[in-house]
Amino acid sequence: MPLDAMNDISDDALLVLFANGDRAAARALTLRLTPRVLAHAQRLLGSPAEAEDVAQEAMLRLWKVAPEWRQGEAKVTTWLYRVVANLCTDRLRKGHSLPLEAAPEPIDTSRGPAAALQGAARAEALQRALGGLPERQRQAVVLRHLEDMGNPEIAGIMDISVEAVESLLARGRRALAAELAGQRAELGFVDEQD
């Protein structure tokens, strides 16, 4: 089946095709899920190299679980984000990563060099501030505000109640806002408000 024809197929249906030996399904899942897994791992760990290792390991676990996957029972992305979070937690506890390390990102210059540089600087500042949050608060904030997930789905990934998610989010945002408040002028926010 051509790769384009798989765009409309759900993740779990692709996983069933993968388990049946479909090579195109393997390519489609790799291209669809690896960017999300990598971005999430990097936001939790801060380190690009560590995030690559976690992304590869999480995808490997997905390949291994594929034959036992029951279509419609769980969301593939929910399962994957949970695996990524667990792998990141293991690495952070072993001191493998530096949460305060700012990740160098490719700069998108499509909106002009100045805006692109400003965006990159803001993203770096956010990453540094995220690195200073307690692990669970960081995970909740990343899932809600950078991965655009709803609180019930976050609760499912983190295996806690929706109320606990809301509490983690409120405390995480408060700490981030306090940490980043002093950098607003430097990162161009004051000029935008004036």
Place this chain on the structure above:
Amino acid sequence: MSRIDDDIAALRGYFEAGRSHGAQPSGALLARVLADATQAQAAQAAMAMSPGAEPARQAGLWQQVLRGLGGWPALAGLATATVAGIWIGFSPASGIDAYLDPADPAYVVDLDPWQTFDLASMTEGAM
């Protein structure tokens, strides 16, 4: 405006920047992930085809037999009874020797318990 709304408003620009600057996988990473996928598919296909699946089926059959007997407690009782039987066979209690190996091979048969002269004693010689 609540404090939560204030925080969200203050952070909105940071979150927008963070979303648009997410890490992108390198070609090398995608190639490694795809190689893992191909290897996993090959291993799963080999496992489905190989006779290595036989022990699992045998284990399943053994489990079925065990369930049929009533599980591990029933099997333990069966094993105890077997061992006790073997032990009694090799080393019987002294009280039952007379029954197993009598010096006088005679036995009594009550033919009709309602009659007065109802006992018949039979010896080997009388038979």
